[in-house]
Amino acid sequence: MAGGSPDKKYTVHFEPDNVDIVVEPGANLMETAIAAGVHINASCGGAGVCGTCNVLIKKGKVESTRTDKVSKKDYARGVRQSCQSLIMSDLIVEVPVESRLEKAILAREEVEIATQMPATLTTGWCFNPPVSKHYLVLPPPTLKDNTSDLSRLLRCLKRQYKLDKILMDFGVVKKLAQVLRDGNWEITVTALLDNKPPPRLINIEPGDTRAKHYSLAFDIGTTAVRGQLLDLSRGKVLAHSIDYNRQISYGEDVISRIAWTQKSGGLKKLQKAVIATINDLIKDLLEQGRIEKGDVAHMVVAANTVMVQLLLGLDPKYLRLSPYVPTANTIPLIKASSLGIEVEEHVHLYTIPSVASYVGGDIVSGIVGSGVYQRNKLTLYMDIGTNGEIVIGNSDWMVTASCSAGPAFEGGGVKHGMIATNGAIEDFDINPSNFEPVINTIGRIKPKGICGSGLINIVAGLLEAGVIGQNGKFNTNLPTKRVREGSDGYEYVLAWAPETQIGKDIVITKVDIDNLIRAKAAMYAGCQTLAKSVGITCSDLEQVIIAGAFGSNINIERSITIGLLPDLPRDRFIFIGNGSLLGARLTSFSRDLLDDARRVASMMTNLELSVSIDFMNNYTASIFLPHPNAEEFPSVYKRLSKLQKVGGGG
């Protein structure tokens, strides 16, 4: 009875997901698919202009006018744009493979990461989260069919979703009888689908909870921990949060943290510190997203190897002893609650695999997120942070190294340094005539301190204005009160006390500048050394991807000015923000990328810079702004010499 009376409802059956949903007549087909948890591409967000959401109506009637996004031939055989179709009868709808590739999700995400060249990120992945929810209506038991609750559930999962040979968490068995009856035999199960079958049932809830399906992605850095709350039913980021890693009390770098673990009870203390940080972030994320804790089904962590071992309570002792052996590059799935993480018992923690003691899952995550492993272009990937990591390679091969840059890029070891959050100075300009600054903070509020990208901009600006020299020393003869002698030697006042949130002058000191110079020297020397190890120079690089725990951006020009990045044509640079968190998020959205992460980790060759004489030489030669070798930074030397003719500094 298609067409039907006004109080009639229609059942729409989606293939190949094999999911049914009952809707009002005239409902939009794409919205219906979303409500049923069926994913259809929609690059344009349902505006009808991209033609990626086409589906095949195998049976039944929809109201949908043909546009140029559907050929006449396709229209004749039943292809329709789902976003432009209204449901006019019971339907059987097939979502074709091309409409299931969820490239659209990424397009939406990137707005929040970086606006530059999003197409260079990883591509071609399906939206198929490693945890999925399935709604089931079971026939209630009778004396003639009184098989066990579990058999009934498995029978139905096989029939309805073709899920077979399922593993069961005992937690599901434990609450099975009550949930089935509370839900009046209508339930939703959560299945964990790692890269390979068999699936594992990890949770069961009464009723239809498919719309409440969330994941947490974390980047655990040495200095800061960043988290995101993800909506797994719609492929969206719902909330971000960031905080210092509380392990900072036990040392700013990984080596001092490892030393701490060797004290009695030390490992436990460090583990507790990072877990407390994570728990606070989770609380904040859930509040921001107005999400119940019980609706979080999964968790992904990307971190360097030391952070991973501390999180899991694995003694990191052997990471700093030659031959620098980590306990495991691939960590088995574990229950997050077993570590003290405040999520429900069924939430499994997936840890992005690592390569070596100092090349961790954070870098693997970034490579997966940025898609370096998918392309032929000879690429340099730099993750700029306390533990700086570098990769050179493409889809065929990759070499990697890590260099301890120190915490300057995350605001550490800097008098007024802070992580990239509200109130951090991230933009800086200077009036070359009176040396007065123009500052901008994250959140456009009164300044509290300086974040890593701010520090780079400030040092580059001071250099160009001649306030500091190429050796990083202050020019003390300038007609400005802003350059003065402070408790740590000479300094430049960025903001006077009344203009700040902290009620104190915010300054950058000679010590801060020296720390930044050492940090950038380590990163740059690492790039040089790694490039030479594969027989190339920096000028051969076809692409440079920059990741880092900066705020919304890093200024490429100014990073080249201080000698952090090589002096290459500017269109070769892409900034992707926090690559580690990007990869953690994308693997939450796609189990295919979990596979890719394992593959990437195993294809990387690690170079130990700590034992490289070449690296030490390169490092020592780089303690200068931008570099003593003018040929390596021609554009910077050209500009500096021009500026010095105009102004009077240097």
Added chain:
Amino acid sequence: MAGGSPDKKYTVHFEPDNVDIVVEPGANLMETAIAAGVHINASCGGAGVCGTCNVLIKKGKVESTRTDKVSKKDYARGVRQSCQSLIMSDLIVEVPVESRLEKAILAREEVEIATQMPATLTTGWCFNPPVSKHYLVLPPPTLKDNTSDLSRLLRCLKRQYKLDKILMDFGVVKKLAQVLRDGNWEITVTALLDNKPPPRLINIEPGDTRAKHYSLAFDIGTTAVRGQLLDLSRGKVLAHSIDYNRQISYGEDVISRIAWTQKSGGLKKLQKAVIATINDLIKDLLEQGRIEKGDVAHMVVAANTVMVQLLLGLDPKYLRLSPYVPTANTIPLIKASSLGIEVEEHVHLYTIPSVASYVGGDIVSGIVGSGVYQRNKLTLYMDIGTNGEIVIGNSDWMVTASCSAGPAFEGGGVKHGMIATNGAIEDFDINPSNFEPVINTIGRIKPKGICGSGLINIVAGLLEAGVIGQNGKFNTNLPTKRVREGSDGYEYVLAWAPETQIGKDIVITKVDIDNLIRAKAAMYAGCQTLAKSVGITCSDLEQVIIAGAFGSNINIERSITIGLLPDLPRDRFIFIGNGSLLGARLTSFSRDLLDDARRVASMMTNLELSVSIDFMNNYTASIFLPHPNAEEFPSVYKRLSKLQKVGGGG
């Protein structure tokens, strides 16, 4: 250098196990295999007469004379009897499939179970425990090979044992670094191999611990819990232990236990009670076997469905409400310690799958252990206990039913009843002239009470001697002081106080006899009803296998006399002892039998006797010794009438 100097040692390599061992020249090949953890059949125990231990010497020299157990042709291609071969050089030895079928293990076990017709038990299984130990020598890491500890382990497992795609318990990762270094890179891993790949690593120990590899098998009965300690490296039973199920304080049968769980905190109390029982038994078993707790690697439990749900803390409420639905017939593997069982964290608990609410894993275990599912013979399988279970069928089909017999068969509801352990009267004879008893106890010590098999023997003896009539009433006119009126009505004194351990007269009362009659009536009526349901009568049965928690034996003749067993030719009966424990033990020895257990559970059709009018009629008609219908028990009626002519009873 075969033949070699006196201080030379030889390396023997066994295939397909891919295991090496170093031995003295002249060592016995079979003993060497055992020491290496390689299992070779030896039905005759190494005496050289059975020819089941033949192996193929692929390379090297052994000293071994040809007997008629090896054909000339086989001898020429290198086949040797391993028990008759001495090692004279480095060897490569292949153990052929037929020598790996560990029928011999069963032959050794049966001595402890029952001496009758052992060949009727399950056959054809391989000795391949579901947990196995693998010894590894890893190359220590160097700067050139500084892969993670875990990758090194997995690489070696793949090379040496062809184990691939291994799952890891996080517990292994947690102690990995330390164990590898404690063992100086020589370690033993424990792998859990359920029926299907992939294997899961559950433990890692320093050094070679293959010889210390144990399992626990438990039968958890409503009345008593029985445990065995098994040696998984040699396929032996090391110790037995038995105790009352402490849940008895909460009711003698499963229905009253279920009622208890519905009180506040009741389920937890019952779970704790059985776990305390298990923990005490484990302690006793380890002491008897002089085994460290840490060397136990596995645990198998067979129990009825109610006992399983109480053990696991699964609310049994729906088991007693129509339509009688259990939570799960197949329980996922869980860590035993998570229930409070006192074993190491890595020990997984395997629960034999069940069929229905009142047809549990105990009966499935018995069917697997007795091999009913392997043969064509139309078989009746009876598990006689508080919860009596019956199966009729063969390799093609099986029907099953359960009847609540009450605890009489386990000594419950009987004034001086006790479980079948030391001091229990199990054998009874009576002098027909003076009505004096001849009793025998388990352990041949002074009597403490009466066990189930004793009770059957006593009632049959009293009936034959005319001390009681076919209605169970005492003949009070006999010239003996042993029949007297006690606090519970008439009774017969089995032992006077000074002859006992308890310092009191041990008696059997009219109430005890009535309880036994009701129990045997339930079992017999169950058999009749089940037989009729498949269109046969008891006389069609080609084989009757009797299992039960009796001591060393049950007297078939006397069981027929009281009407518990059908009056069939005596050579059709086989008593296998505790079938539930037998199956639990065998599945500890063979992962193939785990598969069989799942298959058996799924092929059984359950008949609900509680709703059968036929059963109620049969039951009421059976409240008589042996049965009011003389045609059903011709041999018993014949004997009774003969005895009554001789004596004067009845």
